[in-house]
Amino acid sequence: MGFFDDKQEWLAEVFAQYPADRRRSALMPLLRRVQQDEGYVDFERMKEIAELVGTTATEVAGVMSFYSYYQGLPTGKYHIQVCRTLSCKLAGSDELWHTLTERLGILPGEVTEDGRFSLQAVECLGSCHTGPVIQINDEPYVERVTKARLEALLEGLEQDKPLEEVRRTLPDEEKMGKATIELEGEGGAS
Amino acid sequence: MPKVKVNDRVVEVPPGTSAMDAIFHAGYDVPLFCAERHLSPTGSCRMCLVKAGAPRKGPDGEWITDESGEVKIFWFPKLMASCTLAVSDGMVIDTLSDEVRHAQSGMVELTLANHPLDCPTCDKGGACDLQDRAYEYGLDRKFYTRPDGEPVYTRYAFTKRHVDKHHPLSEFIILDRERCIHCKRCVRYFEEIPGDQVLDFIERGVHTFIGTADEGLPSGFSGNITDICPVGALLDRVARFRGRNWEFEQTASVDPSDASGQNIWIDARSGRLERIRTRENPEVNDLWISDAARFGHEWVNEDRLTQPMVRKGGSLEPATWEEALAAMRQGLEGVDKKRVGIVLPGDATIEEGMAAAELSKVLGSDFLDFEGRTGVPASNYPAATFADLLEADYILAVGDPTEELPIAHVWIHKRLRGVKMPPRLNHGTPIADLSIREHTPPDRSLLGAFAPHTTRVMEWAEASGVFEPGHAAAFFAAFEAALAGREPTEVPGVDPVAIKRAAERWQKAEKRVFLIGAEVLGDVQAAQLAERLAKSQGAGVLVMTPAANARGLEAMGVWPTGDRKGPRAVFIAAESAPMKILEGTEFRVFHATHLSPMVARYADVVLPAKTAYEKRGTFLSAENRLLALQPAHVEAGEAEGLVQALHLFGTALGLNPAIRFVRQAQQRFAERYKIDLNRLDAYGTLWRPRVSHAPRPMPMEGNLYLRPSMWKARHRRGPTVQRALGVLELATHPETALAEGLDEGATLEVETPEGPQRVRVVFDAALPKGWFYLPAGVPAGRMPFKALVPRGGEAS
Ligand code: SF4
Ligand code: FES
Ligand code: FES
Numbered sequence: 011m012g013f014f015d016d017k018q019e020w021l022a023e024v025f026a027q028y029p030a031d032r033r034r035s036a037l038m039p040l041l042r043r044v045q046q047d048e049g050y051v052d053f054e055r056m057k058e059i060a061e062l063v064g065t066t067a068t069e070v071a072g073v074m075s076f077y078s079y080y081q082g083l084p085t086g087k088y089h090i091q092v093c094r095t096l097s098c099k100l101a102g103s104d105e106l107w108h109t110l111t112e113r114l115g116i117l118p119g120e121v122t123e124d125g126r127f128s129l130q131a132v133e134c135l136g137s138c139h140t141g142p143v144i145q146i147n148d149e150p151y152v153e154r155v156t157k158a159r160l161e162a163l164l165e166g167l168e169q170d171k172p173l174e175e176v177r178r179t180l181p182d183e184e185k186m187g188k189a190t191i192e193l194e195g196e197g198g199a200s
Numbered sequence: 201m202p203k204v205k206v207n208d209r210v211v212e213v214p215p216g217t218s219a220m221d222a223i224f225h226a227g228y229d230v231p232l233f234c235a236e237r238h239l240s241p242t243g244s245c246r247m248c249l250v251k252a253g254a255p256r257k258g259p260d261g262e263w264i265t266d267e268s269g270e271v272k273i274f275w276f277p278k279l280m281a282s283c284t285l286a287v288s289d290g291m292v293i294d295t296l297s298d299e300v301r302h303a304q305s306g307m308v309e310l311t312l313a314n315h316p317l318d319c320p321t322c323d324k325g326g327a328c329d330l331q332d333r334a335y336e337y338g339l340d341r342k343f344y345t346r347p348d349g350e351p352v353y354t355r356y357a358f359t360k361r362h363v364d365k366h367h368p369l370s371e372f373i374i375l376d377r378e379r380c381i382h383c384k385r386c387v388r389y390f391e392e393i394p395g396d397q398v399l400d401f402i403e404r405g406v407h408t409f410i411g412t413a414d415e416g417l418p419s420g421f422s423g424n425i426t427d428i429c430p431v432g433a434l435l436d437r438v439a440r441f442r443g444r445n446w447e448f449e450q451t452a453s454v455d456p457s458d459a460s461g462q463n464i465w466i467d468a469r470s471g472r473l474e475r476i477r478t479r480e481n482p483e484v485n486d487l488w489i490s491d492a493a494r495f496g497h498e499w500v501n502e503d504r505l506t507q508p509m510v511r512k513g514g515s516l517e518p519a520t521w522e523e524a525l526a527a528m529r530q531g532l533e534g535v536d537k538k539r540v541g542i543v544l545p546g547d548a549t550i551e552e553g554m555a556a557a558e559l560s561k562v563l564g565s566d567f568l569d570f571e572g573r574t575g576v577p578a579s580n581y582p583a584a585t586f587a588d589l590l591e592a593d594y595i596l597a598v599g600d601p602t603e604e605l606p607i608a609h610v611w612i613h614k615r616l617r618g619v620k621m622p623p624r625l626n627h628g629t630p631i632a633d634l635s636i637r638e639h640t641p642p643d644r645s646l647l648g649a650f651a652p653h654t655t656r657v658m659e660w661a662e663a664s665g666v667f668e669p670g671h672a673a674a675f676f677a678a679f680e681a682a683l684a685g686r687e688p689t690e691v692p693g694v695d696p697v698a699i700k701r702a703a704e705r706w707q708k709a710e711k712r713v714f715l716i717g718a719e720v721l722g723d724v725q726a727a728q729l730a731e732r733l734a735k736s737q738g739a740g741v742l743v744m745t746p747a748a749n750a751r752g753l754e755a756m757g758v759w760p761t762g763d764r765k766g767p768r769a770v771f772i773a774a775e776s777a778p779m780k781i782l783e784g785t786e787f788r789v790f791h792a793t794h795l796s797p798m799v800a801r802y803a804d805v806v807l808p809a810k811t812a813y814e815k816r817g818t819f820l821s822a823e824n825r826l827l828a829l830q831p832a833h834v835e836a837g838e839a840e841g842l843v844q845a846l847h848l849f850g851t852a853l854g855l856n857p858a859i860r861f862v863r864q865a866q867q868r869f870a871e872r873y874k875i876d877l878n879r880l881d882a883y884g885t886l887w888r889p890r891v892s893h894a895p896r897p898m899p900m901e902g903n904l905y906l907r908p909s910m911w912k913a914r915h916r917r918g919p920t921v922q923r924a925l926g927v928l929e930l931a932t933h934p935e936t937a938l939a940e941g942l943d944e945g946a947t948l949e950v951e952t953p954e955g956p957q958r959v960r961v962v963f964d965a966a967l968p969k970g971w972f973y974l975p976a977g978v979p980a981g982r983m984p985f986k987a988l989v990p991r992g993g994e995a996s
Contacts, residue, residue: 031641056413065397067413072400133405 012058013044021062033063037073041080049089050081078132086121086128088167091145094131097138106142106155107131113164126167149173152180202289207296214623218632219282219293220248225625228295231304231333232631233311233430234383235283238486238622239392241632243284245383247311247333249303250282251275251294263290279303283632305337314361315431316378324432326445330381363409369399370417371924372437372495373426377409380433386410386425388638393488394421395613395642395660410434416924420602420656420910421610423494427478427487438495438920439467439475451832452479454819455493456547456748456812457912460607461821461884462489466813471835473500473813482622482629483587483883484825490606492910497813498918505795505808506837516795516803521838521848527805528852531787532769537853541567541767541781544758544842545774546747546979549817549829550877551865552842553749553756559850559857566762571774572747572979574721575898577754578822579891580731584713584740585823586611590621593709596648596702596739598672598730599717602656603975604744604908605822608715609657616642616660648702650675650694652719653907653931653973654966663702665694668968669905669982672719672726676733679703683737693968712739718746718908718980724895742822746908746979748812752820755889760896771849773809773842775913776953776978778899791845793836794917797955807848808839815841816862818877825884826877902984904950906976913954913977930959931973937961940987949988953978956988 014021020043028035040059044051051059056070074080081089092098092107111117114127121128135143140153144163152163159180166176201212204219206226213222218241223230233245253275258264266272273292279300282293294300312334319325338353346352363377384401387410391397396419402411410433426436448467455462455476463479476497478489508524509516519527532540540563542556548570560568589595589611601608617640622629642660649661652669667675671692678688678696682703688696706712714734720726721743734741747753766784770777773791775798782788782802790803793811814836817829843862850857859865866877875887915921927947934944942948946961954977967973972985 031644034639034641053413068400068411069397071411071413072402075402076404 013048013055014040014058014062017043034065034069035063037063037065037070041070041074045080049085050083052082078130081130083119084121084128087126088146088173089128089130091130091132091135093133093135093141093143093145095134095138097134098141098143101141101154102156103142105157106144106160109157109160113160127164146173150177152177202287202291204287204290205292207294213287213625215287216634217287217623217625217630218634219250219252219280219285219287219291220632221625221627221630222287222291223250223282223293223295224627224631227626230282230295231308231336232283233329233333233381234385235632236385236389236428236487237480237629237631238619238633238636239385239388239428240636240638241283241634242384242388242638243281245307245311245381246281247304247307248282249279249300249307251297251300252280252282252285253292254288255290284634286634301337308333308337309356311381313356314378315381316360316365316376318379319432322376322379322432323435323440324429324445328432329430361406368437369412369434370422370437371920372423372491373417374435374437374440375410376433376435379431380410381431382408383430385428385430386434389425389428390419390422391639392617392636393424393610393613394419396421398422399425420491420606421488423491424478424488436475436494438498438918442472442474443467443469448474449833451830453813453830453832454821454827455489456819456829457492457496457915458490458605458910459743459745459748459750459822460485460490460605461819461823461825461827462493462607463827464489464493466832468832468834471833473497473832473834480629481883482624483585484821484823484827485607486610486629488607488610490910492606492912492915495924496911496915496918496921498920499794499914500811500813500834502917503794504836504839505792505806506839507808508838509795509803509806511804516800516806524805524807525848525852528789528849531789531804532853535769535787535853537563538565539567539765539768540565540853541569541770541785542846543770543772543774543777543781544568544570544753546570546572546745546753547749547812547819548753548758548773548842549749549812549815549862550752550756550820550826550869551817551859551862552846553753553758554865554868555843555846555857555859557757558859559846559855561757562850562855562857563853565767567760567767567770568758569760570747570750570753570758571776572745572750573759573896573898574718574727574743574745574750575724576721576727576731576895577759577891577893578721578743578745578750579754579889580727581716581741581743582734582739583824583888584742585825585886586742587621588711588713588740589615589742590619592711592713593646594648594705594712595646595715596650596706596712597655597657597661597715597717598650598675598720599715599744600651600653600655600657600908601715601717601744603910604717604746605715605742606910608742608744608822612647612657613642613660616644616646618643645705648698648705650698650702651717652905652968654964663698663705665691665698666966666968667694668692669719669971670723670900672723673729675699676720676726676729680729680733683707706737712737714739714741715744716741717744721745722898722900722981724897727895744822744908748821749819751822751824751889751891752818752826754891754893755820759893761894771846773845789849791842793839794914807845808837809845810836810839810841814839818866818880820887820889821884824886824888826875826880826887827884828877828880898981900982902982903971904952904985905971905973905982906953906978906980907973908980909975909977911975911977916977927958927960928975929962931962931964931967932971933967933969934963934965936969936971937963942987950974951983951986951988952976953981953983 060067144152204222209226211226232248253273255271263271367375398414451466462485463481465477467475510519510527644662647661648663649658658664674691682688688699769787770785771789789805791807791809793809847860942961
């Protein structure tokens with residue numbers, strides 16, 4: 011069964027937003043819907059979307075791979091996105107990445123055995139002054155991720171505490187100014 | 201028209217011209233990688249940087265002047281990509297200053313930074329835009345000297361990016377991702393020209409690569425990307441490593457596989473046909489040819505007949521031409537000359553047609569025919585050109601343009617995207633045509649598509665329908681009724697609403713073009729209705745004949761007449777011939793390139809033939825355009841042309857045929873029609889001969905529908921083509937299949953005109969019930985469906 015078979019009304023709404031000869035424009039909302047509901051977009055879904063908007067699987071793959079948001083492989087319950095762009099790199103994202111891969115024993119594209127974690131390196135998240143920055147799923151950022159903060163974060167998530175709570179109760183680092191914590195909410199909303 | 205000053209020259213160009221084209225029009229050069237004729241300019245490579253400026257008008261409406269009273273030029277603050285910059289009146293462009301040259305050489309350096317520089321093993325070497333520009337802009341003096349005194353010519357001291365180097369995209373095309381410079385020509389090509397978006401950029405930024413999610417690049421026009429790729433990233437796999445560009449003998453000729461008249465370059469080396477490339481003809485095929493035309497040539501080199509053969513005591517034995525002549529004399533002894541038949545191939549040239557017609561006349565025979573002949577002559581219809589498609593307000597296709605007349609597919613797509621015929625500048629077609637836009641969806645209201653099976657263009661058609669085979673006449677009757685404002689009569693399988701819709705659009709249109717395919721042409725009643733319709737409605741018709749030169753042969757008088765008793769002896773130069781002729785004759789001479797099963801079984805004498813790639817001659821294409829074929833040098837022993845073979849056949853009959861050489865036929869043609877076939881116009885000469893031949897229906901029986909395919913039987917003998925096409929698909933309505941006990945995906949063997957073939961069952965609920973469809977390598981038709989494996993097939 012196709013993913014959109016039982017979502018005809020929703021589909022009609024989406025398509026209604028674009029001129030009839032530009033169904034292709036609905037490519038992004040459809041991709042987003044699959045990504046949100048299933049955590050990744052597999053090849054069958056890509057073909058289904060292609061068919062619906064009247065294009066080829068190739069074009070869907072092209073659009074999809076342009077955005078790091080879309081996943082082609084299943085992700086864990088917590089999909090950890092580590093910024094690897096310059097500011098974060100200077101602030102230590104390489105070490106962070108190593109610690110993470112070693113601690114979790116996975117590489118991008120893999121999921122930990124308990125199904126909890128998956129990993130991805132992404133480009134600048136737009137919060138360069140609070141690097142290194144991590145984003146988990148679509149949630150607000152975790153900033154200035156030092157080793158201690160990372161460990162606390164992972165431990166909290168391993169106990170299945172709500173992410174928001176874990177994020178707020180991470181240990182303060184000396185370097186970390188109060189202002190940043192207040193800013194966190196905003197940064198995450200972008 | 202805007203006046204533009206390029207360096208020291210002032211030129212006038214049409215409004216909307218790009219600065220790049222103004223530069224070329226003025227006779228100057230500018231380097232480029234991503235701009236390409238007939239594609240939308242995107243400005244992605246930044247190679248074409250120039251300095252540009254324009255005057256401005258003040259609030260008073262007058263040109264602003266400088267202190268000295270001269271019109272002041274406001275220079276753009278940065279150098280501009282000339283391919284995406286539209287000219288304006290008074291614009292000044294500088295391509296020669298140090299500033300510009302320095303920026304351009306910087307771009308070459310950047311483009312080369314990650315380039316593998318493997319020119320010595322790259323098939324594009326010698327014909328590569330990047331290589332040329334690297335020579336032009338590269339450092340000719342050492343950049344610095346190493347401590348050990350060695351000169352160094354590059355300042356790129358880092359490790360290069362390494363990615364996939366040998367990535368097959370399909371059986372026909374291989375991609376080297378290290379060589380790709382991300383110009384996006386290939387991606388834009390697929391979307392804008394054939395409309396098959398099977399290639400795209402994957403990932404982004406420095407990680408971007410060319411890739412596909414549609415396995416095997418499903419498109420009938422994929423090969424063109426190997427011509428337009430400015431580097432050696434996309435290469436023709438059939439021709440891979442077969443020679444360096446400067447080693448090929450290049451012959452300008454015309455593709456013989458269909459009636460489009462696609463202009464090609466034949467690249468031969470050491471007597472082998474190694475590669476076929478497109479040859480630009482802006483009135484016929486632009487820069488594009490079909491995959492069948494490009495990749496379907498492997499058969500030419502393999503297992504050629506290189507000397508005559510004569511049947512001795514049951515088996516065919518190699519012989520000399522003298523022995524062949526003697527054997528023909530003997531076999532034709534006492535045969536009634538009136539009952540000697542001649543069957544030509546569909547790609548026989550006009551000259552060959554004339555020689556055959558003359559010989560037939562001298563014989564007094566009425567059996568002169570060609571392979572792929574249609575029930576009524578193609579010349580009966582008011583002709584249309586491809587350019588007419590661009591101006592049409594409504595296009596009605598009854599048949600399958602993509603397979604039957606591939607280049608028509610490209611022109612129809614252009615029309616639906618609103619592309620106009622480009623102006624001709626001094627350097628030809630504009631290289632960066634700013635009127636072409638990316639991502640223009642086809643305007644479906646301009647096309648109606650009907651056929652006895654689903655077709656590719658139906659996706660672009662507002663009104664479409666699949667009618668049951670044999671009901672083309674019913675379709676035209678219904679369409680006429682709808683035009684007359686009556687309720688359309690019933691056409692099995694087609695929704696009357698679609699017919700009404702098409703008729704409405706047709707009526708509103710001023711310029712109408714009509715395409716008709718084999719199904720219509722094979723059915724005399726349908727063909728006559730179509731003719732009446734076209735003539736009464738003032739529509740031009742593109743007749744999609746299976747034979748490449750149907751019109752030329754018809755004009756020369758190649759058409760069967762008289763009674764149907766059939767010949768007693770026959771000269772067959774075609775690749776297939778009706779059973780009645782093969783079985784019903786006493787003596788058969790074949791003029792053949794290969795010892796096919798048919799030749800091996802029926803021939804009494806075989807004369808080795810040249811392929812159409814080795815001929816000098818002329819075609820009259822579907823547009824009624826005379827196009828010249830030139831002979832490529834392909835080694836085929838003692839093979840001779842058809843004119844010579846016919847002459848010998850005539851000699852064996854005790855005659856002295858008047859035409860012995862192609863040149864003699866051309867002389868006669870010039871006398872008769874006042875056209876010198878040796879001096880045709882650069883893009884071919886339109887010629888509309890008057891032809892009147894009585895309809896001669898083709899037999900059409902059976903429920904296995906041989907649907908037209910661009911891949912002909914001979915193409916399919918090539919190993920690469922075989923791999924690419926894989927197991928042929930036998931398409932059928934699910935109910936029909938189940939009634940026959942066939943499951944989806946089952947493979948089985950069926951009887952076809954080319955002998956038994958393995959096929960795979962696919963379901964298509966859009967097809968009429970009771971029929972099986974198989975892409976045919978021979979002129980389309982039908983035959984009884986006969987499975988050779990126990991019903992149900994084998995599970996795949
Ligand atoms: S493969 Fe060739 S045509 Fe395609 S983007 Fe790369 S360089 Fe351009
Ligand atoms: S570099 Fe990491 S957020 Fe900008
Ligand atoms: S930017 Fe590529 S040719 Fe102009």
